[in-house]
Amino acid sequence: MTVLSNLQNGLVVSCQPVDDGPMDRVDIVVAMAQAAVAGGADALRIEGVENLRAVRKAVQVPIIGLVKRDLEDSPVRITIYKQDALDLVDAGADVVAYDGTDRARPDAAADVLKSILAAGVIAMADCATLEDGKRALAGGAGIIGTTMSGYTAQTEGRGNGGPDYELLQAYGELDGFVMAEGRFNTPALAASAFANGADAVTVGSAITRLEHITGWFKTAIERQLG
Template identity: 65%
Template sequence: MDVLKTLRGGLVVSCQPVDDGPMDYPEIVAAMAEAAVAGGAAGLRIEGVDNLRAVRPRVTVPIIGIVKRDSADTPVRITPRISDALDLVRAGADVVAYDATPRPREDERDAILAAILSAGALAMADSATLEDGRSARAGGASILGTTLSGYTAETERDDPAPDLDLVRAFRALGGFVMAEGRYDTPALIAAALDAGADSVTVGSVLTRLEVMTTRFCAPFAARARQ
């Protein structure tokens, strides 16, 4: 399978339920994944080795795998260890996404990238800045993602809109551009494509029922306070 050709021009659905929520079970994540593919998703983004193992036999589309870890020692959460990357490849990930920012972590970002490539998978650089993407591309990452723009100390902002400027900047670098982060309407997906994205990842609005229910309940709560 030509992973990039399959993903180009298509939607990637991030099937990541709320941590420890009622849908946070591998069999439910696998059902979400199948439903997303049935709806037309060209690829999936799956967190956790157990979830990936549950999803892999049930779909044929490319899977972008990540492991999230919380640590008091580093703000990096996305695939912070070489061992995480290798576990994801063994579980069937076609692509492994990693935090491509220069922030310190247990294993250096360049070592994680090299491990992904050595294991035979493609690498997706979850980036916050143009320099993150430039460094990742030089190291061999196939996909540049805008995933972390707005979620690091350097890029944090109050504006809830996605970072279309970073999409444009990555387009100018060349390679495969994945728009990710705060894309929660079809109009924003169209804007990302217009800005040069090859693909767009959408998560919470599709797969986090608690988050979206809270959003839709807000008008009722506001009316009750009047």
């Protein structure tokens, strides 16, 4: 069975702790990954080469790998460098995610994509617009995701705090594998992705970022109490 066949109609759990938080440790990421698989996750999304290498030894499901970096001269964070992509493949990634927007970064998105494909794995373009998705598919990306919608200057506010269904539906009309990602943070929202063009859905913060989940509950209580 191919990776995309495993992902079809599946749930991908993103095991990315809050940066520098108390759960931002390799052993905890591995435990998160194992727990997600035990709960039924069909695949995982793992950040960082060291994390990915450790998780690869612990699970059998497909892994989407990425590396996040914070640069002073670019807002792009996801798999910025060609070498990062190659390191992820070496660590065992079945799919490498990269920023598929047209924003400037040290290594052009097209070059990162080519490096992923040359390494023999599937490339996932984390996109923000319809044009991003079309460009990624034309370049050979095997998966296009709505990941960046609402998180770029061009798309700020898309989805009004919820998923960008308009973009998801537009992607569903294209000839590619579509990953719903970005603010699918309840079971109902995750399920709704498949009625709006998704082939798979990724859920992250609502499952693996305890600080965020706690904050949602705390905020709701404070609003109720006035």
